[in-house]
């Protein structure tokens with residue numbers, strides 16, 4: 227596993243552990259063995275999902291076995307990163323203090339264009355040029371564009387050294 231990773235480069239899991247699992251009071255992803263590649267590709271700016279090497283079924287969250295044909299062989303398939311908001315909530319306190327500072331802010335469930343059976347949860351941003359926008363930027367600047375079915379594009383915010391998380395940029399007007 228991870229045979230294509232240079233030995234000198236820490237894994238995302240090691241980077242998360244080095245940061246204590248949290249930065250500025252905000253939680254970092256906590257990869258497991260199956261999920262580590264997802265986060266490594268995210269750090270490269272790629273949204274990839276597991277694809278069964280035998281039947282081609284794409285799956286998320288990462289896991290060792292294909293739910294369709296029970297094969298243990300899989301590859302990480304690049305997606306376009308495009309999708310649509312399938313649902314969303316607007317988070318209000320009680321929240322952890324670092325999150326409460328930005329509330330209310332939206333969190334979306336996004337259906338991928340390439341694999342509509344796959345839905346990912348994430349924070350939104352008003353523009354693909356601003357992966358680092360505050361959590362509440364959409365509420366403040368683009369509330370009218372926030373709706374179920376709105377087109378979005380995955381962008382990647384570096385949240386700690388060696389750790390990046392996908393966010394969803396609203397692409398429609």
Ligand SMILES: [Zn+2]
Pocket residue numbers: 278279280281282283292293294295296297
């Ligand atoms: Zn399969």
